[in-house]
Amino acid sequence: MTSSIGPPVPERSVPSPAPGRLRRPRLYEQIVEQLLGHIQDAGLGPGDRLPPERELAQSLGVSRASLAQALVALEVVGQVTVRHGEGVVVTGDVAPERALLDALRDHRDTLPAVIDARSALETKLAQLAAERRTEEDLAAIDAAVDLMERQLTAGERGLEGDRAFHEAVTAAAHSPVLARLMTEISALILETRIESLSQPGRPQNSLAMHREITEAIRRQDPVAAATAMSHHITVVSDVALLRDQDEEAVS
Structure with missing residues (x-):
């Protein structure tokens, strides 16, 4: 008796979706990371001040405009405040870096x-x-x-x-x-x-x-x-x- 079952049919491979586009970290996000690292390494807490903006920009090798954007981002999420005559003041305990960057991106x-x-x-x-x-x-x-x-x-x-x-x-x-x-x-x-x-x-x-x-x-x-x-x-x-x-x- 002849079997009606033919040779095995190769399974079709269904192409998986292409990976999403990589999110390139913006310059201000990289500066935010550096600033958070400085705050943590220096042991700064609420009420402490960061170095003057000119000094910070020179230390990081970025323009004053790029630094200002990073400081605004930190101010928006409640990490620092910019006070006239006092400079940049830390206003809260530093949030975990990943959580903070996610909050900044959600805000944007x-x-x-x-x-x-x-x-x-x-x-x-x-x-x-x-x-x-x-x-x-x-x-x-x-x-x-x-x-x-x-x-x-x-x-x-x-x-x-x-x-x-x-x-x-x-x-x-x-x-x-x-x-x-x-x-x-x-x-x-x-x-x-x-x-x-x-x-x-x-x-x-x-x-x-x-x-x-x-x-x-x-x-x-x-x-x-x-x-x-x-x-x-x-x-x-x-x-x-x-x-x-x-x-x-x-x-």
């Missing part, structure tokens, strides 16, 4: 969505502020602009004045729901505020745009207020982390 990946939300919310808030503001609201907005101007005159970045301005505009809109949404993303906005105001020339530009928004609200022109705020958010959202991301995408 979510930044575009944060900017979208901020633009949508604050443009509408500026419009409503122009329609609904009271004299007390205007006084609070003016006080915030004055605070930021004093901070810039003192050589600071104007973080508190910038925050106070946007909070005053939010309050002037008299929209509890929008105000609650702004509160929900306030921590994420703080991160973009640090990154933006750390760039050369940005604080002065932001102050000028705050004044333009204020005048539109003062004369109760909702279209001009919304347009000025939309332009402001677009400008201040141009941060180095996203420019680096775009450059890598096309390389």
Whole structure:
């Protein structure tokens, strides 16, 4: 009796998916690693200061601009703070290096969505502020602009004045729901505020745009207020982390 079973059929090999593209560490990430190593090796803790930025840049063999970007990244995740007259101060116990770099990358990946939300919310808030503001609201907005101007005159970045301005505009809109949404993303906005105001020339530009928004609200022109705020958010959202991301995408 002849067997109907033929010769064994060779199994087809199913090609496995190609490996994903390697993530090249950015220069600022390499600088972050070096800075963390220095903090740990030197036994620095909360309240201790890093060497002056010029000295750090020379020691690492990098530009002041690249060092500044790394310091901003560390400030965003709460490892250091840059204080006028004091330099770079360690603000917390150093996180594990891998966890910190992952946090920095997660922040960079979510930044575009944060900017979208901020633009949508604050443009509408500026419009409503122009329609609904009271004299007390205007006084609070003016006080915030004055605070930021004093901070810039003192050589600071104007973080508190910038925050106070946007909070005053939010309050002037008299929209509890929008105000609650702004509160929900306030921590994420703080991160973009640090990154933006750390760039050369940005604080002065932001102050000028705050004044333009204020005048539109003062004369109760909702279209001009919304347009000025939309332009402001677009400008201040141009941060180095996203420019680096775009450059890598096309390389």
